[in-house]
Amino acid sequence: MPGKIINNSFDALVIGGGIAGGEAALNIANNGFKVLIIEKDLSIGGKMILLSKVFPTLDCSACITTPKVSEISRHPGITIFTGSEVKNIAKIKENSFEAEVVRNPRYVNVDDCTGCQLCEEACPVLVPDQYQYNLVGRKAAFIPHSIASPRAAAIDIENCTLCGACEKVCPAKCIDFTQETETYHLKIKTVVLATGFNLFDPLKIPRYGFGQFKNVITSMQMERQLAPTRPFSTILRPGDGKVPDKIAYVLCTGSRDATIGNPICSQICCMYSIKQAQLLMGALPMADVTIYYINIRSFGKGFEEFYDQAKGMGVNFIKGKIGKISETDKGNLILRYEDINENIVKETEHDMVVLSVGVLPNPENSSFFPNEQLKLDPFNFVYQTDCLASPALTSIHGVFVAGTASGPMDIPDSILSAGAASSEAISYLTQKK
Amino acid sequence: MEVEKGKTFKYLREKKGVNQEVKDNLKHFTKIKKVILDALKEKDLTVEELTQQLKMPKHEVVYYLMSLVKYGFVKTGVIDDMDEYFNYKISK
Known part of the structure; x- marks a missing residue:
């Protein structure tokens, strides 16, 4: 520099x-x-x-x-x-x-790269894949994702061992470590x-157990699991590879919460969670999906009908505020929450919890x-x-x-x-x- | 400075070197990859069975196993009778 x-x-x-x-x-x-x-x-x-x-x-x-x-x-x-x-x-x-x-140098001449991925195949390094939100690994020589634009390789120089395997196999000779x-x-x-925007980091709410309990994931991790370019062959718990049966969504994670410095509504979490719930019911027809919410804000065109459609498909909606999430020996998660309608504290066990993280500047x-x-x-x-x-x-x-x-x-x-x-x-x- | 095309990695290796953490990470992955593939050579296994054999945390087994699936070393097999756990097999 x-x-x-x-x-x-x-x-x-x-x-x-x-x-x-x-x-x-x-x-x-x-x-x-x-x-x-x-x-x-x-x-x-x-x-x-x-x-x-x-x-x-x-x-x-x-x-x-x-x-x-x-x-x-x-x-x-x-x-x-x-x-x-x-x-x-x-x-x-x-x-x-x-x-x-x-x-910053990409260490690949983008115009010459054909996206053949031979460099990726040859690279011996494995690091968490940020484009799959760390659910799987990627190589140090990699194409960011299959629909990336430009669809060209890049070298993650911080994790590269400079073994030269990628450069040796590149048929286009487009890898260039002299780039500055x-x-x-x-x-x-x-x-x-x-x-x-940035997504809220749920590590800032330790009582939800994200990072500690491996079957508590973020909505973006679930989004990747539902995408055609998904990290796994189907929806799986990252903690043990089990196909989940009872899935819970915790809305307003990092939104409408002055205690973590973000008192405003993120505007998208209700609807993307309802969308994911519908997609999950398509992917896992036997699954129970429950959404824990404070208020459902379905304010846009067609949003209320979309919410009704989810209810019609069997998605459970519970007006409840989550106090704490704990883990059982089997990796299941116990949600302790205040049932706002009944005004009592309840506990329910789920296989997997998705934190619907909010939008930050x-x-x-x-x-x-x-x-x-x-x-x-x-x-x-x-x-x-x-x-x-x-x-x-x-x-x-x-x-x-x-x-x-x-x-x-x-x-x-x-x-x-x-x-x-x-x-x-x-x-x-x-x-x- | 003239650097031979196709061998530019040598130029950067001499210029900046490779830190120990990156080398350790490579060794760690190479070892885990070998033990997972060796275990799957014997028979098809679930995450639970691999965890018991490898004495590794389950979530680490899932991470490495799925990465090996992604790069074509391992294939997803059949799901158990309870529709809960898949087994995994070596790609031929």
């Missing part, structure tokens, strides 16, 4: 290559502007590309995301830097920013913040602008200066916000928000031409 320094210019810088950033970039580029997407991960597509299905339509998530991602990748007006980070953005003058972007960090100094006219947003003040709201999401009339405006003129960077929202709302941000950015660019 720093290796090569490269200067370049773009009309718009989109930070984040998830569904909101991708949609915003496409809209801006389709209007003839030159766009750069900076994605810190090795693939664009964000969290949506890793989901099983979407609610309330139960459409395949990957089937929606992959054509979009492909369109973004092939667009002549869009340049994508994966594995890259924005270090800082300075406003030089009106309608002009300068950004410093660091592109590149620093880009970019002139840009507008910025779209589409940095998404991405703390990186405030670090991008050392010389300007990007205002945040009381919950540390990007503040929308005119939430009702122009929801994409931020406290910095020329910087717009898209998707969950401004607060918890579901996929259709993220796409709508990206539409608003791109319209504002296009209008800004057109006026300043």
Whole structure:
């Protein structure tokens, strides 16, 4: 650090290559502007590309995301830097920013890689696969996931033994350990913040036993188990490989809870849990699925009908607040909870517990602008200066916000928000031409 | 500096070295992979049976076994009569 320094210019810088950033970039580029997407991960597509299905339509998530991602990748007006980070953005003058972007080495020439996975086969190392939320391992030479874009290998240099096995078998000779960090100094006219959200870490609620009891998993781990590109052949308990029979969902894990610093509703947990419950009943027809909730917030179009559909399928809904989860000798889990309707404390045994984790702000947003003040709201999401009339405006003129960077929202709302941000950015660019 | 294509790993190995933790992790996985595959060579086994043979925590057996399934060393076999546990077999 720093290796090569490269200067370049773009009309718009989109930070984040998830569904909101991708949609915003496409809209801006389709209007003839030159766009750069900076994605810190090795693939664009964000969290949506890793989901099983979407609610309330139960459409395949990957089937929606992959054509979009492909369109973004092939667009002549869009340049994508994966594995890259924005270090800082300075406003030089009106309608002009300068950004410093660091592109970390992938140790693979993406243009030459055919995605044959021979390097992955040859690599002797195994480390937890972050794209399967650590349910299985992956190699140090790996393709992030089967629908990654770009579908090219990467070397996890922190875990690589530098044995050279990958390089020896690569038919395209695209592995290159001489790659170094590149620093880009970019002139840009507008910025779209589409940095998404972080998921709540349930280790912060020790009484739920996540990490300690192996059959307590997060909703994202269950999402991976339900996805077509799943880690196991079917739904299994990570603690002992058993096919679970009684599955419990604990809603509001890390949401609406001032004790862990997040008093607001995450807006998506009720519905994604109901979706997963329906998918589980399809995958495991004999299973009992129980959802423990404080309130079911089915506020969107078709959401209440989706909730009714789950009840009709036999999903149990218990208005109850979980006090503690403990484990039996067989790895089953005992949920001690307050039955809010009956006003008594009860205990029930389940095979597996899924914690429906909430949405947290991405703390990186405030670090991008050392010389300007990007205002945040009381919950540390990007503040929308005119939430009702122009929801994409931020406290910095020329910087717009898209998707969950401004607060918890579901996929259709993220796409709508990206539409608003791109319209504002296009209008800004057109006026300043 | 000119580095021969196809042997660039040597350049980085000389430049930065490999830390002990990474080497230890490789040794650990190689050993576990061998004991799991050796056990499955004898007969098809469930996670429970593998755990008893290998004297490893069940969740670790699941993690390594599923990783071996992912990379094609092991195949999922049949489920037991209670529809609870699968057995696993070596891929031929």
